[in-house]
Amino acid sequence: MKNINLETMDRRFIEKILYFDEIDSTNDRAKDLGTNTNIKSALLITEYQTKGRGRMGRSWEMPKGKDLMFSLLLRPGIKPMDAPKLTIVFAQTVVNVVKKLYNIGLSTKWPNDVIYNGRKVCGILTEMNTDIEMVNYVVIGAGINCNNEVFSKELNDKAVALKSIVKAEIQREELLQSLIVEFERLYNKFLVNGLLDIISDIRDSSAIIGREVHVMRKGEKLKYKVSDISTDGELLVVNENKEIEPLISGELLVPGIYGYAG
Numbered sequence: 614m615k616n617i618n619l620e621t622m623d624r625r626f627i628e629k630i631l632y633f634d635e636i637d638s639t640n641d642r643a644k645d646l647g648t649n650t651n652i653k654s655a656l657l658i659t660e661y662q663t664k665g666r667g668r669m670g671r672s673w674e675m676p677k678g679k680d681l682m683f684s685l686l687l688r689p690g691i692k693p694m695d696a697p698k699l700t701i702v703f704a705q706t707v708v709n710v711v712k713k714l715y716n717i718g719l720s721t722k723w724p725n726d727v728i729y730n731g732r733k734v735c736g737i738l739t740e741m742n743t744d745i746e747m748v749n750y751v752v753i754g755a756g757i758n759c760n761n762e763v764f765s766k767e768l769n770d771k772a773v774a775l776k777s778i779v780k781a782e783i784q785r786e787e788l789l790q791s792l793i794v795e796f797e798r799l800y801n802k803f804l805v806n807g808l809l810d811i812i813s814d815i816r817d818s819s820a821i822i823g824r825e826v827h828v829m830r831k832g833e834k835l836k837y838k839v840s841d842i843s844t845d846g847e848l849l850v851v852n853e854n855k856e857i858e859p860l861i862s863g864e865l866l867v868p869g870i871y872g873y874a875g
């Protein structure tokens with residue numbers, strides 16, 4: 614497979630674009646740039662990561678040259694509590710772009726996954742460096758299953774490639790370009806009004822509103838029903854006593870998603 618060609622890319626709001634044939638982790642390099650330079654925004658993209666990271670300290674592995682692995686460095690000038698909303702904005706970006714390019718309806722598993730029929734298409738890892746009052750920078754890292762259709766036994770019923778859904782090879786440059794353009798559009802809305810202007814799309818895209826979800830806390834399985842996603846980006850869930858609780862972050866187990874039986 615040919616490498617991603619970024620020469621013709623319309624870079625929009627991105628001050629610096631860095632391409633790596635191989636790197637440890639685009640999120641780690643983006644954080645270096647955030648800490649050691651004044652660059653306002655950057656896109657780091659690679660064909661392969663030797664130390665790709667997922668959420669909850671997990672490793673994230675993708676074969677060379679088939680998928681999309683990249684990180685965006687941003688300095689949005691927001692409060693730390695608002696940073697997780699950017700994960701939701703990026704997930705919505707992926708949903709919108711895949712609908713527009715391929716006419717495929719993906720959905721989101723709050724807060725950071727984009728899925729198709731209960732399988733993961735895209736994982737997002739958002740990290741930040743912050744003062745008490747204001748975020749210094751945010752890094753949004755995304756891994757999108759594009760053309761690799763062969764997964765390990767462990768991931769086989771949990772992941773799916775866009776190629777298998779669209780039934781055609783995914784042009785990674787085209788997808789990346791559309792993601793940048795659409796993210797810029799939603800990010801500008803976010804900077805003005807937070808999630809307010811896109812919350813109805815976010816709700817429509819959610820795979821879990823109305824469903825039962827389980828959260829493991831101190832070895833105990835807590836069962837909730839998801840009622841909504843708030844404009845603060847929280848998941849509003851109803852507990853077994855019929856009280857509404859906001860979840861700010863966390864790992865959800867959802868019967869029917871990623872092969873979880875409940």
Ligand code: BTN
Pocket residue numbers: 637638639640641662664665666667668669671673681682683684725726735736737738754755756
């Ligand atoms: C998850 O679902 O756990 C999030 C996965 C995020 C993976 C991407 S790949 C590009 C960027 N660099 C990393 O090390 N991780 C993110």
